[in-house]
Amino acid sequence: MSAGRRYVAGIDSSTQSCKVVIIDPVTGERLRDGTAVHPEGTEVHPDAWWQALTSACTAAGGLDDVAAVSIAGQQHGLVALDADGRVVRDALLWNDTRSGESAEQLVHEVGADEYASRSGVVPVASFTAAKLRWVRTHEPRNADRIAAVALPHDWLTWRLLGYGPDGSPRGADLEALTTDASDASGTAYFSAFGRAYDAELFQQAFGRPCRAAGSPATDAHDVVLPRILGPHESAGTTPDGILVGAGAGDNAAAALGLDAGPGDVVVSIGTSGTVFASTDRTIQDPTGTVAGFASATGGHLPLVATLNAARVLTAASRALRADHDEVAALALRSVPGAAGLTVIPYFEGERTPNLPDATARLEGMTLANTQPEHLARAFVEGMLCGLSDGLAALLRLGVPADRLMLIGGAARNPAVREVARHIFTAPIDVPEQAEYVAIGAARQATWALTGDLPRWTVPTVATMHPRPSGVIAQYHARTRP
Numbered sequence: 001m002s003a004g005r006r007y008v009a010g011i012d013s014s015t016q017s018c019k020v021v022i023i024d025p026v027t028g029e030r031l032r033d034g035t036a037v038h039p040e041g042t043e044v045h046p047d048a049w050w051q052a053l054t055s056a057c058t059a060a061g062g063l064d065d066v067a068a069v070s071i072a073g074q075q076h077g078l079v080a081l082d083a084d085g086r087v088v089r090d091a092l093l094w095n096d097t098r099s100g101e102s103a104e105q106l107v108h109e110v111g112a113d114e115y116a117s118r119s120g121v122v123p124v125a126s127f128t129a130a131k132l133r134w135v136r137t138h139e140p141r142n143a144d145r146i147a148a149v150a151l152p153h154d155w156l157t158w159r160l161l162g163y164g165p166d167g168s169p170r171g172a173d174l175e176a177l178t179t180d181a182s183d184a185s186g187t188a189y190f191s192a193f194g195r196a197y198d199a200e201l202f203q204q205a206f207g208r209p210c211r212a213a214g215s216p217a218t219d220a221h222d223v224v225l226p227r228i229l230g231p232h233e234s235a236g237t238t239p240d241g242i243l244v245g246a247g248a249g250d251n252a253a254a255a256l257g258l259d260a261g262p263g264d265v266v267v268s269i270g271t272s273g274t275v276f277a278s279t280d281r282t283i284q285d286p287t288g289t290v291a292g293f294a295s296a297t298g299g300h301l302p303l304v305a306t307l308n309a310a311r312v313l314t315a316a317s318r319a320l321r322a323d324h325d326e327v328a329a330l331a332l333r334s335v336p337g338a339a340g341l342t343v344i345p346y347f348e349g350e351r352t353p354n355l356p357d358a359t360a361r362l363e364g365m366t367l368a369n370t371q372p373e374h375l376a377r378a379f380v381e382g383m384l385c386g387l388s389d390g391l392a393a394l395l396r397l398g399v400p401a402d403r404l405m406l407i408g409g410a411a412r413n414p415a416v417r418e419v420a421r422h423i424f425t426a427p428i429d430v431p432e433q434a435e436y437v438a439i440g441a442a443r444q445a446t447w448a449l450t451g452d453l454p455r456w457t458v459p460t461v462a463t464m465h466p467r468p469s470g471v472i473a474q475y476h477a478r479t480r481p
């Protein structure tokens with residue numbers, strides 16, 4: 001490491017924004033950070049992520065003193081490139097549900113058991129394979145132009161390395177695309193067990209053969225997929241000489257940032273709600289509730305994701321004409337069960353349960369309970385009950401939950417923390433508020449740089465003990481047939 005470049009950087013290119021942290025790799029001290037927003041919507045031109053990434057790096061004081069960097073990103077999004085490295089169409093994001101029917105077709109053609117045993121997942125609208133099938137069916141001219149398929153973090157890593165179309169320093173070399181197992185395992189054409197692409201599952205989804213970047217072409221119609229790097233392998237260096245790590249899916253990076261160990265279950269409440277654990281055990285769930293993703297450390301990351309999380313509270317703010325703090329204060333004045341009100345929070349359709357076309361509902365209204373405080377409470381409870389069902393699914397598969405670690409933007413909310421005690425069945429630790437995805441990426445960058453995974457402390461600022469009440473039973477009575 002040169003004297004001028006002493007630090008590492010981690011980048012989280014998430015759904016709503018890009019966040020950068022600059023860290024001292026020896027002490028783990030967070031020195032600087034920066035953020036920049038992403039556009040709204042479920043299809044986004046990747047250039048907007050690149051612009052946000054460069055703005056966030058500038059806001060963090062630049063990378064002149066950085067020796068290594070890794071990018072973690074929102075998972076599953078389809079970045080389709082033509083032979084000249086140009087983006088074929090706006091990226092379809094993980095929360096774009098138009099591919100619900102395509103996912104159903106794939107499960108019908110291949111079988112849920114077969115999918116679970118080969119790829120560790122059963123396709124839903126979110127997964128890349130379903131998006132590829134959608135493009136093949138609905139946009140055949142775009143499909144014909146596709147020469148390479150990448151995920152958001154793969155494409156950003158490629159850009160950071162100096163690749164890209166039209167005058168990029170290193171040209172548009174598709175053979176230089178890289179990814180890691182944690183993100184590749186969210187495509188539904190990758191074997192999280194064999195750590196390689198499943199070419200048959202890709203062909204089934206897209207109707208064309210594929211190959212990993214850098215491997216010999218076998219067919220003129222091959223689609224290039226990013227080369228899979230090991231957890232501490234490097235993707236190369238930027239034109240300025242900064243080492244670039246493999247990167248990861250955002251949830252796998254959060255597990256790395258939190259140093260989640262056996263018995264820890266992470267509950268992340270960002271745009272998505274996710275419940276996941278880092279384990280050596282292989283998980284296969286043919287019901288599709290739990291996705292058997294790979295972790296960023298060579299193991300597994302069983303995960304349940306909901307589409308409706310922090311933005312449920314944004315909807316509450318809009319409905320009640322109150323900011324987050326006011327909604328929290330209202331919710332805390334109500335009682336467990338919101339006096340009988342239930343919000344079933346499928347505002348953007350839902351992924352778990354698999355209801356891509358669903359809408360949200362408010363149930364149990366009486367003259368007595370139609371009060372702002374009960375309404376606020378019902379929004380918080382509905383959002384957390386979806387995640388609690390995710391935890392139950394992990395427990396059913398034998399994943400231990402000695403403690404929960406509550407992170408993500410909405411974990412800041414005091415009502416979320418308090419209501420969580422009435423819904424979850426395990427003790428809940430709230431780590432210090434920080435960007436754990438970006439920290440995990442920085443930890444990975446250090447690993448690539450030094451060969452050692454550093455130990456950085458993660459302070460806990462609050463521990464809540466569960467106080468189970470009838471909230472979840474009321475929710476189930478209204479969500480289960």
Ligand SMILES: Nc1ncnc2c1ncn2[C@@H]1O[C@H](COP(=O)(O)OP(=O)(O)O)[C@@H](O)[C@H]1O
Nearest residue numbers: 014015016017270271310324408409410412413
């Ligand atoms: N105090 C709060 N109460 C509720 N939601 C919050 C609060 N602070 C931030 N958020 C929400 O958290 C979300 C951003 O969280 P984050 O984990 O950064 O999401 P993502 O990684 O998906 O972009 C936004 O939807 C924002 O409105």
Ligand SMILES: O=C(CO)[C@@H](O)[C@H](O)COP(=O)(O)O
Nearest residue numbers: 014015074075094270271272
């Ligand atoms: O789809 C998933 C996980 O399977 C999501 O977790 C995305 O990875 C988006 O994450 P956020 O931007 O909400 O953090």
